[in-house]
Amino acid sequence: MVGGGTGRRVGGRLVLGVPALLAVLLLVLPLLALLLRTDWSRLLADLATPTVWTALRLSLTTTSCTAALCLLLGTPLAWLLARSDHPGTRWLRALLTVPLVLPPVVGGVALLLTWGRNGILGGALSAFGIQIPFTTVAVVLAETFVSLPFYVLAVEGAMRGLDPRLEAVARTLGASELRYLRTVGLPLVLPGIASGLALAWARALGEFGATITFAGNFPGRTQTLPLLVYVELERDPQVATSISILLLAISVVVLGALRGRWLR
Amino acid sequence: MTSTRSTLTGLDARVRLRRGAIDIDVSLRAGAGEVVAVLGPNGSGKTTTVLALAGVLPLEGGHVRVGDELWEEVGRRRTPQERHVGLMLADSLLFPHLRAVDNVAYGPRSRGLPKGESRTRALDELDRVGLSALVHARPRELSSGQAARVALARALATRPSLLLLDEPLAALDPDTRARTRSDLAARLTAYDGVTVLVTHDPLDALTLADRLVFVEDGRVTQTGTPADVLREPRSAYAGTVVGxxxxxxxxxxxxxxxxxxxxxxxxxxxxxxxxxxxxxxxxxxxxxxxxxxxxxxxxxxxxxxxxxxxxxxxxxxxxxxxxxxxxxxxxxxxxxxxxxxxxxxxxxxxxxxxxxx
Missing domain, CATH: 2.40.50.100 (RNA polymerase II/Efflux pump adaptor protein, barrel-sandwich hybrid domain)
Structure with a gap:
């Protein structure tokens, strides 16, 4: 009886343990391969090229702009979504998550149909001589399109966690909605905002499909690091590997720094 | 002492509204300086009544008048920040990221008092509830009894004409509750506005209140002084309360x-x-x-x-x-x-x- 119990327990461990181990391998092996196949002696030389520097600067600029847009536009949206009990809010929230599951290339096509020369907004803009596609602005728009939903969902979740009675108390103390938001609401959801920013920023840094479709692949203008990796993979795979290491390092450092401070 | 309210006055209210399955029609009257305890079983509409008096929930009928100020009648409504009202809820609900003194100064600051003056008033209010030593403490460093006293100081720091206490002692353990109850009694004696105290603890009601109002299923079933109710309870719930x-x-x-x-x-x-x-x-x-x-x-x-x-x-x-x-x-x-x-x-x-x- 005791032996049977132990047998069952070992059996149970195996049933759960084997798939769990496979999952870990699936995730970790590619990262390991990246590290193992990097030619560390060439790494610095590979990265110290004008092409890489230009792409890196572009990546950092556009992802910073994206993060700023998320913060400025996404935070008020998350606040309004979190406080609304209108039945339409559920539909709006579902709609906003579509870019999350949409294939990025499809997102790029959709952006072209919006901002392109014949797009529903682009037509009017080109009348003023404003061209969006295949510019750095397009890169930011593409990155924002895919990462804003991450930000809004993360921050709205944090805001929904606020006790609504805190606001009732603040209101009786004389605070307007905006004062409550500024002095109590935002400070209390700061960790949520930070983790939302980290998620959105990481998603923007890795953006490829929508960018190449909507913004193209022009060095110095729209060629971000992921696009450069794609180009170098054809030309010199070792350089592609080196840039991948760079991207991996940037992500790990930024997420690590945020984790220590905000993410639990 | 700067006063943010016009005159010292009594409360005259009739709260009518529907909330979930319960239809509330509760009249409350009290003179300045009086403490009215609202008692009733859970789900009888006590908290809803308090939130309506605070202006957090709109009335569907009736009125709220405090002295010569009309706070609400159907179609006319002052927001919570336009009423001189203080609110204290069961689990204190201090702003967790602000120190005790900043929690108490929050109301005066929100009502436009200068920073220094707000702080002075906050220190004074904390002193009156015996917490001078803890003005710089963060809420998580306070015991539940201390947090309740900070919440009381915060509710009173705006000099409200109406003080609403919703189960202020319910979250405290029995020892702390007895001590906090006597502190609360002392502070309320010195308060010259109207206090509405929601409770289901007979001891709170009998020791703190001048008048008791029993609310069951959204209706007032009995009002009277504690002595009246002790002698002649007039509902099954009131009977239970007085034992x-x-x-x-x-x-x-x-x-x-x-x-x-x-x-x-x-x-x-x-x-x-x-x-x-x-x-x-x-x-x-x-x-x-x-x-x-x-x-x-x-x-x-x-x-x-x-x-x-x-x-x-x-x-x-x-x-x-x-x-x-x-x-x-x-x-x-x-x-x-x-x-x-x-x-x-x-x-x-x-x-x-x-x-x-």
Whole structure:
């Protein structure tokens, strides 16, 4: 009886343990391969090229702009979504998550149909001589399109966690909605905002499909690091590997720094 | 001392609104400096009433008037920040990222007082609740009793004309509750506005309040001073609060009292017609066999529950009528009382009081 119990327990461990181990391998092996196949002696030389520097600067600029847009536009949206009990809010929230599951290339096509020369907004803009596609602005728009939903969902979740009675108390103390938001609401959801920013920023840094479709692949203008990796993979795979290491390092450092401070 | 309110005044309110399944129509009146306790079972509409007075929930009917200021009637409504109201809820709800002094200064700051003045007022309010030593503490560093006192100081720092306390002591452990209750009593004595205190703790109501308002199922079932209610409770819930067996009954001139729902009491204090009849639990005696002698009320009943309270026990009985007896621990062991046991309960006719319903 005791032996049977132990047998069952070992059996149970195996049933759960084997798939769990496979999952870990699936995730970790590619990262390991990246590290193992990097030619560390060439790494610095590979990265110290004008092409890489230009792409890196572009990546950092556009992802910073994206993060700023998320913060400025996404935070008020998350606040309004979190406080609304209108039945339409559920539909709006579902709609906003579509870019999350949409294939990025499809997102790029959709952006072209919006901002392109014949797009529903682009037509009017080109009348003023404003061209969006295949510019750095397009890169930011593409990155924002895919990462804003991450930000809004993360921050709205944090805001929904606020006790609504805190606001009732603040209101009786004389605070307007905006004062409550500024002095109590935002400070209390700061960790949520930070983790939302980290998620959105990481998603923007890795953006490829929508960018190449909507913004193209022009060095110095729209060629971000992921696009450069794609180009170098054809030309010199070792350089592609080196840039991948760079991207991996940037992500790990930024997420690590945020984790220590905000993410639990 | 800067005052942010115009005049010292009383409360005159009728709160009508629907909330979930319950339809609330509660009238409250109180003079300046008075404490009104609102008592009632859970879900009877007490908290909703308080939130409506605060302006957090809109009225569907009735009015809220404080002195010569109309705070709300249908179609006209002041927002919470336009009312001079203080709100304190069960779990204190301090702003967790602000120090005690900044929590208390939040109201004066929000109402436009300069920073220095707000801080001075906050320090003064904290001093009045005995927390001078903890002004820089963060909420998570405070005990529940200290947090409750900060919440009280915060609610009073805007000098409200109406102070709303919703179960202010409910989240505290029994020891802390007793001490915080006496601090609260002291602070309320010095407060010259109207206090509405929601509670389901009889001790809060009897020690803190000048007047009691019983709310059951959205309606006021009894109002009166604590002494009135102790003497003549007028609802089953009020009876429970003051610890008496209370029966809605019909009395005749011979002292026979027929309880609605079954059972007859004999009393030496007859009232004719629709009456309330009370039996103090301490006046109920329990016996193994049918008692002989002077008791004119005796029933065979079954024990439904036994709870200990210090040196005595409360014994719930059911049968021809339901009755709570309070007996000594000696009787519990002498009679070997246990749930499900059949016993005889007797009450002297002189212990049964009746008054018109």
């Amino acid at each position: 008496l067996n209370l029966y809605a009954a019909h009395g005749d001139s011979h002292g026979h009292v027929a309880i609605e729902g079954g059972g007859v009491l004999v009393t030496t204090d007859p009232t004719e017609g629709r009456v309330w009849a009370t039996v103090p639990p301490g006046a109920v005696s329990l016996h193994r066999h049918e008692p002989e002698g002077s008791a004119r009320n005796a029933w065979p009943l079954r024990i439904t529950d036994v709870t200990l309270q210090g040196q005595s026990a409360r014994v719930g009985l059911a049968g021809e009528l339901t009755l709570t007896a309070e007996v000594t621990l000696e009787s519990v062991s002498a009679l070997a009382l246990h749930v499900g046991q059949a016993v005889w309960a007797s009450v002297k006719a002189t212990e049964v009081r009746t008054y018109p319903r």
